[in-house]
Amino acid sequence: MAAAAMDTAGRIHEAVNVYHFTGGACAELVVLGAAAAAGAGPLVTIAAAGDQGRGLIPPCGRCGQALLDLHPDVFVAVPTGAGPTLRPIRKLLPDTYFFPDAAAHRIVRFHKRYYEAIATARKTSTVRYDDPIAPCPATFLFEDDDAHRTLNGTVTSVEHHRLDGLTAAQTRLDGGTSSDELKTGLQSHYPGLSSDAGVEIVTFTVEGGDPQSCREGAGRQLSGN
Structure with a gap:
């Protein structure tokens, strides 16, 4: 098995596991160690593949739990009948236990067209659906934007509303x-978003912060409480 993961800086970290009949770590866990050794921050995407024509392979339960705890906003490449696709790790483990002391640093994804507005504080809020975010410091990731990629910021509040009641x-x-x-x-x-669906209004500032302060809030958000 081999695995590769990308961090918020766009660096790709690669690793393989070495099979032995006494057991050992899966490739996903090995690449987590390789990324940590390289000083990577939160991971954005991860994929694993097997030899002998096995192709793309989704994470086992142990690897999924580790990813959820350490990188709760990572997208995982999984095989489907229509071809490979990316899924949030929480979608692979929707009702699992969330380790509250993991102290994972959070990622908030934005379309790259919002970079200038957010960087200049003209945009300070976003509306999200089925995308748990907790008030805490986070890395703002501008997808497919190689020129800027990230900003450091803080989610200051999360308000829950029905879509049809938004003003x-x-x-x-x-x-x-x-x-x-x-x-x-x-x-x-x-x-498929219905008019009576619940959405979240997320406000934020662009600034630094201590990711340790969001461990409790992140656990509540991911567990749905």
């Missing part, structure tokens, strides 16, 4: 966007 004031919209346009945009971004 422009609650979502902190500027004058150029109406609440109806926002709702339509969210339903386009999240196919």
Whole structure:
């Protein structure tokens, strides 16, 4: 088995496990160690593959638990009937135990078009669905943006609302966007999102912080409490 993982800086970490009949670590755990030894921060994506034509292989339960605790925002490459796809690790372990002392540093993903607005504090909130985020320091990751990639920030609050009840004031919209346009945009971004679905309004600042302070909140958010 071999595994590869990418961190928020875009670095790729690779590793293989060495099979022995007495047992040993899976390739995913070996690559976690390799990334840690290289000083990597939170991991963004991870994939593992087997030899002898086995191809892409999803993590076992032990590896999944380790990933959830240490890198709760990582996306995992898994095989499907339609080909490889990426899934959040929490989707692979929806009802599992979350280790509250893991002290994992969190990632909040944004489309790269929002970098300038967030970096200049013109955008200080986002509306999310089925994407648990806790108030705590985090790395803001701008996907597919090799020029900027990340900002350090802090999630300051998370408010829960029904989609059909959102107002422009609650979502902190500027004058150029109406609440109806926002709702339509969210339903386009999240196919199948019903009008009575629960969404979260997340506010944030761009600044540094201590990731240790978010361990309890992260556990509550991931466990759904």
